[in-house]
Amino acid sequence: MKRQGLFAASCWLLVLSGGALACALPPSVVLTLPVGHYIMGAASAVGVTALLGAMAGRLPSFSAHLLWDRRRLLPTALTSYLSFLGLIALISIGFLGDRDPMHNMLTLVIWTVIWVIVPLGSVMFGNLWRAINPWTGPVRIARLLIRRRSRLGLATWGHWPAVVGFFGFSWFGMVSVAPDDPAVLAQATLIYWVVIFVLAVLEGDTWLEQGEFLTVYFSYLAKIAPFWLVLSHKRARLMAGWPGTQVRDMNTLTPSAMAFISLTLAALTFDGLSESFWWLAMLGVNPLEFPGRTAVLGANTLGLLAVWAATAAAIMTALWAEAWLQKDAATGAVWQSASPVLLSFLAIAAGYHAAHYLVSLLTNGQFLLAALNDPFFQGDSILGLPPIYVSFGFLADFGMMTLIWNLQFVLILGAHVLAVVLALQLTPTPPATLAPPAGRHRRLIAYLPMTMLMVGYTVLGLWLLSTPRGA
């Protein structure tokens, strides 16, 4: 029985990498750090920011600046079509290529490029997905060919198709048994591409922006970016502004869009939670001899749903309490104020995605780089790099892991501080009838529930990144 525990829990660090390419790693350096102090400090910082922001009554103004304005170089339809061709090649590789997921370009591209690099890039440089969306071009071409201009009416479903898609994707990546298996992944990717393609051909490519989960998710993450492109028919304008500047100008969210954002938060949370000692102990599973995903398939499916329900409930409870403290619960203010709050949570989703998958980028990114340098595994060096040895040695290095933990800490803290500021900015101005001091006093109290939620989420985010993991 010796092997049963070996290194089992060592893999906790995958926390950080979370993703489907999870792997066992050496004993945790981070557990030896004073993470409790970090968490306390972050919680205090978020709380104080909320308090000061609410008391001051004025916040730094977020404004966009034009960096350059030029003609568009490549039409989106063209880049999308090229991306589609690339996807076909990748799906073929998934079916026919190497069975080892770390040597199969489909697995590497889906779980490392699409799910880690594109989101991180979007948080920094705006909506990268727009250019590589593999549906836009093919859908336009197909609609031209079949001369279809009408719509099916899917738009009336709002973001619900994207909610279903994101849930399915999360379940596939976090709960299903073999999401890394190249053939399984190729099959899932192909089916999903075809389903979305058919729906978008019937409805029009603009439907993707509300019905396709990757398009929706990446466009939301890109709203946090300090740099972004504004595209018109022929012009491309590069803008810059404080992270979150674009959020301020977003439309009010529909209930389905709010459901989508709450699901993204829940999924990111569950990705960390499902591998924690805490969760496994609750399931009665020994984290040191994790019996594999098969054994927790049902429990984790329910867990994902439960975390989503809990996330939505926590947000709604805070909103209800806020409205109650404002004494205007009866006016339907809960739903009205939900939109700005969930918009502010985009910052948390972006920060958490970056922190959560940082280590994944540093580990699986090496496999990706090696594969790009030598795509046929023939000893080539297409990128001009020397033979690449994938090395995870840094995960056991005290200095390196301390640095990574601090970077994650800054990402989580920064995301929550930004969320607090955005929430304050986006919250409607209190009625004029509530003049100070009484009105001011009541308004400050009303910030309390949401502030507590933000502080709680900060603590949860850092805890998930530092708690021991065994799956």
Added chain:
Amino acid sequence: MTAKLGSAFPNRRSVLGGMAAGSGLLAAAGAFPGFVQAQSSAPIKLGFQLHRTGIGASYGRWYQRTTQAALKLLNETGGINGRPVEVVFEDDGTDPARGAEVVGKLATQHGCDAIFGPLFSHVVIGSAPRAGELKIPYLVCSEGYHVASGMLNRWTLQPGITDVKAQVRAMAPWVTANLGKKVTMIFPDYAFGHDHRDFFTQAVKEQGGEVIAHLAIPPTETSFTRYMPQIPAETEVLYHVMVGPAVLTFVKELGEFYGNGPRPEIFGFIDSLEAVNLASPGLEFLEGTHFWEGHCRNQQPDASVDETFYRAAVGVDATGASLADARDISTYSHMFSTWETLFVIKAGMEAAGYQGPKDRQSFVEAIEAMTTLPASRAHPQGDKIFNGKTHQVFGHQSISKVTGGQLMRVYQTSIAQGQYPDAVDYTQQSF
């Protein structure tokens, strides 16, 4: 962990496909220049059940790297029966249920002649019945006593590494004779820890010593300070086999508990700190303590030519780290098992005159007939004795002392010290 991608194994990769799935067969024609005379012979295809993802992935990376190095040598030296050898790596997610599926896939879909490589016990126990159903040789590298205990089947063998029962029994005499006879054991409170508790307690008793306290730590525990005071003051040897993410915390807290004052002798299993640099900050307390090692991580002054060759072939330096990254410590104590298992497959197939799946039974019988496995390039960890009845190999164990952050061997057990009475005779079971 390190996995070499690229130029070191271009030929194998060209055969296995990668992105060049379509061109793989073409490439294969030139892939094995040493097999010109055997071009009409199809390659022997072996399946490797790899812990590529899941909790075993840390080992999986090194197991794959070691296997690739062994495969390269194997093909350079004539393959098996003059035929080239391919290895198909299939990820089992360190999941027993998926492991059984992988066995099925390797046997039927990929048409492998035999399967080898799984490490984690629960995966082996979950997969071995499927190998038995499919009547495909299944050679495991798990160290578990489940093979020799009779729990598995005739198709399952463990010819590459000694099991934990033998390891513990072999070391007990030296521990009691040199470190002390009053032992306190600290172990995680589940099957893995229980095996150590049961085997070592019995072995110490046989040596005239006594385990005076068993401290079973709940697997979810992440701080150990409240357990330290339970270590009896008269303890002469502290035996620890803690595993998991909190191991560094355990060592740190143990150091804080004893401070600069007197402490008992400390003996541990390298499993706790496999792939971890013992010269890391926070592990200073381990200086002067002892560890079991299956294969010495640090190159010893008397290292054999074969051991040195193996170390270089896998790409590991004299400290056990990857040649490409000094921070990347290998799973050196265990990974030799995949190398040696591959060469046992070679010897078994050649002895059986293996031609194809119809000869699988003869292949198993050929391995069962093996007795001594001399130290060689095929067996760089050292000579071994294979017990055909129990399907279990027995080898030398090392006890090393942490000296300046390096593991220096102070004693090597004999093979006989680990052997124990047979609990099963698989050769009496039907195929």
